[in-house]
Amino acid sequence: MEETLTLVIATLAATLRVATPLVLCAMGGLFSEKSGIIDVGLEGKMLMAAFFAAATASLTGSAWAGVGAAILAAEVLALLHGFACITHRGNQVVSGIAINILAMGLTVVLGAAWFGRGGQTPPLAGTERLNPIFFPVAGDNILVYVALLSVPFAWWVIDRTRFGLRLRAVGEVPLAVDAAGISVSWLRYRAVLLCGLFAGLAGAYLSIAQNAGFSRDMTAGQGFIALAAIIFGRWRPVPAFGACLAFGLLDATAIRLQGVKLPGIGEVPVQLIQALPYLLTLFLLAGFIGRTVAPKAAGVPYEKEH
Amino acid sequence: MQELTADAAIELRGIDKSFGSVHAVRGASLRVERGSITGIVGENGAGKSTLMSILYGLYRADAGEILIEGRPVEMASPRDAIGHGIGMVHQHFMLVDSFTVLENLILGAEGGALLAGGLAAARTELARLAGEYGLAVDPDARVADLSVGEQQRVEILKVLLRGARILILDEPSAVLTPQETDRLLQILRLLRDRGVTVVLITHKLREILAVTDKVIVMRRGEVVAERRTAETDAQDLAELMVGRTVRFDLDKAPAREGETMLAARHLSLVDGRGVRLLDDISLEVRAGEIVGIAGVSGNGQTELLQVLSGIRPPTGGEIEACGRRVDAAHPVDPAEMRDLGVAHVPEDRLRQGLVPAFLASETSILGYQDREPFCHNYLMDGPAVGRYCADLMERFDVRPRAPGLRSSNFSGGNQQKLILAREMARNPKVLLVGQPTRGVDIGAIEFIRRELIKSRDAGCAVLVVSVELEEILSLADRILVMFGGRIVGEVAAGEADERMLGLMMAGARAA
Numbered sequence: 001m002e003e004t005l006t007l008v009i010a011t012l013a014a015t016l017r018v019a020t021p022l023v024l025c026a027m028g029g030l031f032s033e034k035s036g037i038i039d040v041g042l043e044g045k046m047l048m049a050a051f052f053a054a055a056t057a058s059l060t061g062s063a064w065a066g067v068g069a070a071i072l073a074a075e076v077l078a079l080l081h082g083f084a085c086i087t088h089r090g091n092q093v094v095s096g097i098a099i100n101i102l103a104m105g106l107t108v109v110l111g112a113a114w115f116g117r118g119g120q121t122p123p124l125a126g127t128e129r130l131n132p133i134f135f136p137v138a139g140d141n142i143l144v145y146v147a148l149l150s151v152p153f154a155w156w157v158i159d160r161t162r163f164g165l166r167l168r169a170v171g172e173v174p175l176a177v178d179a180a181g182i183s184v185s186w187l188r189y190r191a192v193l194l195c196g197l198f199a200g201l202a203g204a205y206l207s208i209a210q211n212a213g214f215s216r217d218m219t220a221g222q223g224f225i226a227l228a229a230i231i232f233g234r235w236r237p238v239p240a241f242g243a244c245l246a247f248g249l250l251d252a253t254a255i256r257l258q259g260v261k262l263p264g265i266g267e268v269p270v271q272l273i274q275a276l277p278y279l280l281t282l283f284l285l286a287g288f289i290g291r292t293v294a295p296k297a298a299g300v301p302y303e304k305e306h
Numbered sequence: 307m308q309e310l311t312a313d314a315a316i317e318l319r320g321i322d323k324s325f326g327s328v329h330a331v332r333g334a335s336l337r338v339e340r341g342s343i344t345g346i347v348g349e350n351g352a353g354k355s356t357l358m359s360i361l362y363g364l365y366r367a368d369a370g371e372i373l374i375e376g377r378p379v380e381m382a383s384p385r386d387a388i389g390h391g392i393g394m395v396h397q398h399f400m401l402v403d404s405f406t407v408l409e410n411l412i413l414g415a416e417g418g419a420l421l422a423g424g425l426a427a428a429r430t431e432l433a434r435l436a437g438e439y440g441l442a443v444d445p446d447a448r449v450a451d452l453s454v455g456e457q458q459r460v461e462i463l464k465v466l467l468r469g470a471r472i473l474i475l476d477e478p479s480a481v482l483t484p485q486e487t488d489r490l491l492q493i494l495r496l497l498r499d500r501g502v503t504v505v506l507i508t509h510k511l512r513e514i515l516a517v518t519d520k521v522i523v524m525r526r527g528e529v530v531a532e533r534r535t536a537e538t539d540a541q542d543l544a545e546l547m548v549g550r551t552v553r554f555d556l557d558k559a560p561a562r563e564g565e566t567m568l569a570a571r572h573l574s575l576v577d578g579r580g581v582r583l584l585d586d587i588s589l590e591v592r593a594g595e596i597v598g599i600a601g602v603s604g605n606g607q608t609e610l611l612q613v614l615s616g617i618r619p620p621t622g623g624e625i626e627a628c629g630r631r632v633d634a635a636h637p638v639d640p641a642e643m644r645d646l647g648v649a650h651v652p653e654d655r656l657r658q659g660l661v662p663a664f665l666a667s668e669t670s671i672l673g674y675q676d677r678e679p680f681c682h683n684y685l686m687d688g689p690a691v692g693r694y695c696a697d698l699m700e701r702f703d704v705r706p707r708a709p710g711l712r713s714s715n716f717s718g719g720n721q722q723k724l725i726l727a728r729e730m731a732r733n734p735k736v737l738l739v740g741q742p743t744r745g746v747d748i749g750a751i752e753f754i755r756r757e758l759i760k761s762r763d764a765g766c767a768v769l770v771v772s773v774e775l776e777e778i779l780s781l782a783d784r785i786l787v788m789f790g791g792r793i794v795g796e797v798a799a800g801e802a803d804e805r806m807l808g809l810m811m812a813g814a815r816a817a
């Protein structure tokens with residue numbers, strides 16, 4: 001009995017740990033997507049942020065400096081995305097992919113040049129990391145709480161504020177926003193910057209909270225999982241949060257089931273469980289979610305003829 | 307003179323605007339008196355929408371001056387225009403479909419960083435306006451669920467909520483039913499009586515004569531005339547617009563009917579949610595006659611055209627088109643229909659009639675692109691397409707005559723002429739036409755109707771769907787009335803009048 005309880009609690013704690021970067025990323029991506037800017041570059045932003053967080057923390061000895069550097073790094077990429085897609089009306093998916101590739105390459109090159117450890121940063125300890133606040137075993141560092149708070153925050157901003165109303169409008173009918181005398185570009189830039197902020201926090205979590213340093217490609221597709229969670233949650237914060245938790249739970253069980261032989265089935269193919277989020281997303285996109293729930297203007301640059 | 311200027315709510319002086327090589331507005335000057343309704347009329351492409359977009363800050367003028375209440379102002383963006391008390395109801399609505407009415411109303415004027423206060427204030431204000439102007443809409447309804455007439459009411463309310471003193475409406479009645487139009491005109495009169503200045507762009511001279519105090523006529527980018535409404539009439543205005551005599555009567559010869567080219571028997575269409583869109587429709591169109599389908603929009607006409615043209619297969623019943631049988635088990639696609647000689651001019655020209663980003667020359671052969679002389683051995687012949695398009699433009703008077711211009715850059719009426727030209731030039735056996743003259747100017751209406759009658763006389767079987775009763779009455783040899791997905795009556799053209807058709811369209815009477 002006791003044993004089962006411990007197992008359940010441990011799995012839940014693991015779920016939360018795994019889900020935290022997904023939640024942060026999903027909430028950030030939500031702001032961007034709501035404004036009509038598709039963000040495939042979440043992954044790259046998170047990776048870049050993770051690298052700069054670890055690098056800065058290791059050089060300064062301060063985890064907080066690491067968090068600041070992470071946000072800054074993600075914002076630079078966010079601005080780049082905005083410049084390409086908003087100012088120059090470029091293709092949003094192409095720009096996002098370019099950002100991912102840039103981040104993948106740059107983190108390795110800079111890591112090798114600065115630390116010479118094959119792309120890794122030196123291991124972090126003590127104040128170089130964000131440490132658990134209440135329960136050392138659960139790993140409840142500050143960013144876990146920030147992630148939990150980011151959900152009601154996103155909901156409140158999108159649903160209850162002027163900024164949120166305009167954000168939703170600009171993702172649906174940018175022309176209406178323009179005709180109402182509001183700047184489409186400035187609105188979208190703010191959305192993209194908000195997205196950068198959250199992606200930065202997610203990256204910092206990966207390298208200086210969950211892990212003790214940066215290793216190459218450490219995001220391992222989590223930016224894409226976050227995107228899937230947004231779609232899963234039909235572009236709404238609370239359901240997207242639910243999707244992140246579900247994906248986190250899948251991941252946590254996958255780790256637990258590694259190497260376990262179940263009666264009748266044999267060894268559980270962990271890869272299958274890890275592929276589940278993607279499979280589910282494909283499945284949902286194919287049939288269960290009409291295209292109608294996505295912001296209508298998502299992916300379409302706003303062009304005003306003059 | 308000074309006196310006069312002070313009285314003008316809007317004064318435009320020498321406004322000039324070119325889009326690339328298209329000179330859309332040429333030194334236009336006009337004055338709109340405060341608290342009046344001023345109409346602007348003019349052919350398609352005359353520059354009416356462009357001029358108003360300049361006034362509203364959507365476009366920048368190349369030259370000229372704008373004065374509001376006698377003071378020169380800079381209109382760099384809609385924000386400036388709104389700041390000067392100008393509101394605009396656009397030809398295409400600027401509403402967010404997924405928002406509620408209230409959310410749409412406060413967008414851009416939320417009254418604070420949090421929504422709650424603004425929403426509550428808008429709700430009270432809405433109730434007041436609803437009482438004062440009879441502009442009732444459900445504040446919590448989603449805009450997507452509203453009828454077109456109601457959506458337009460939301461647009462007007464949006465303008466009023468911002469305290470606009472000047473209201474510009476660009477072809478507001480193009481999408482309205484006759485009843486909705488009457489309500490709109492009433493609302494405009496009320497607004498004027500409360501001191502609002504109204505500018506009304508429309509192609510319908512009846513509306514101009516009914517509500518305006520003054521009419522401004524534009525032609526080819528210039529303001530060519532100005533009349534007190536009391537001192538003019540439809541004939542006079544039409545001639546000023548077109549620059550020649552316009553004949554309203556069509557004096558068509560009686561139809562000489564041949565054999566049946568298109569027949570529908572017990573046709574029905576049920577959509578995925580089980581809603582019956584077409585219910586037991588039977589009709590025949592013979593060579594050499596025009597059959598008109600009257601009805602308030604949304605009563606199945608759109609779906610009927612889709613089924614007859616092969617876009618959607620029927621769920622029950624059958625169609626016989628030029629000898630080919632079509633039913634649920636033997637569907638047909640639009641390309642095959644076209645090959646059979648059934649041409650289709652869709653109601654929704656922007657979505658089904660053309661690809662906005664395509665060149666005019668590409669639009670002019672859309673659907674026929676794999677035929678000689680446009681295409682040899684899988685390769686398109688650009689010059690041949692260009693020549694063909696130039697020829698069509700000449701014959702159907704499409705302006706500007708620019709095969710290389712993007713389709714979306716033509717004014718609405720000229721897009722319509724281009725699509726009609728494409729379908730009619732192939733001498734089809736059956737011609738299906740949805741709303742042939744929606745948004746089209748008087749001169750072009752006359753032209754399009756004559757062309758349709760010419761096709762008929764050449765032996766084509768023509769089916770016209772229109773919400774304009776006057777159009778059905780003047781074109782059709784036989785009239786069918788649709789209501790609730792059914793054909794509720796058939797009348798010979800000679801025996802029909804507007805009142806009787808109107809009653810049938812409302813479902814009040816069967817013939």
Ligand SMILES: Nc1ncnc2c1ncn2[C@@H]1O[C@H](COP(=O)(O)OP(=O)(O)OP(=O)(O)O)[C@@H](O)[C@H]1O
Pocket residue numbers: 305306325326328329330348349350351352353354355356357705706715716717718719720745747
């Ligand atoms: N964005 C644009 N780019 C290029 N040409 C344009 C553009 N907008 C309008 N035009 C051209 O400017 C001219 C005036 O167009 P406008 O839309 O003002 O006409 P209109 O009087 O409103 O006609 P309609 O009655 O058909 O609405 C047309 O020849 C049109 O093709």
Ligand SMILES: [Mg+2]
Pocket residue numbers: 354355356397476717718
């Ligand atoms: Mg126009």
